[in-house]
Amino acid sequence: MSKPQQVRGTVVIDVEACKGCDLCIEACKPEVLAMTTAETNTRGYRFPQLLVGCTGCRACADVCPDFCFSVFRFDEPKTWTAESGLQ
Ligand code: SF4
Ligand code: SF4
Numbered sequence: 001m002s003k004p005q006q007v008r009g010t011v012v013i014d015v016e017a018c019k020g021c022d023l024c025i026e027a028c029k030p031e032v033l034a035m036t037t038a039e040t041n042t043r044g045y046r047f048p049q050l051l052v053g054c055t056g057c058r059a060c061a062d063v064c065p066d067f068c069f070s071v072f073r074f075d076e077p078k079t080w081t082a083e084s085g086l087q
Contacts, residue, residue, distance in 0.1 A: 002082035009056020009073040013048060017066045020045035027063040030055055052080045 018041060025033050025048060032051040041047055047068075048060075056073030080086045 005052050005080045007052060007054055007074070007078045007080050007086060009054045009071060011050055011054060011060060011072070012070040013050065014066075014068045014070075015041050015047040016043070017068045018045055018047040019043075019066055020047060021065065023063045023065070024048050024060040024069070027059040029057070029059065033060060 020035070020040075022035060025035060030053050032053045033048040034051055035048055036046045039046070056071055058069075058071045061067075061069035061071050078086050
């Protein structure tokens, strides 16, 4: 059984607006954003993908020069496990 992880929020990423600058990766203190390695948007840029453990802190939205992030904070923290997903 995998270790449960607490998740306080989530983000929707407008990947087509992304220019692959990596600023959001550095800004995300929980380190739950990772750039694609091979996949690119239609303009040829790599873009961030969300891993498990977002806190809804908005740091990514604040730093992104292209307004790619919509951030949502849950009213109550959720728990994620590999077996059950987000509950
Ligand atoms: S809201 Fe915060 S924790 Fe979530 S992806 Fe953005 S910077 Fe990371
Ligand atoms: S900060 Fe914005 S433009 Fe830069 S890589 Fe992240 S999502 Fe893309």
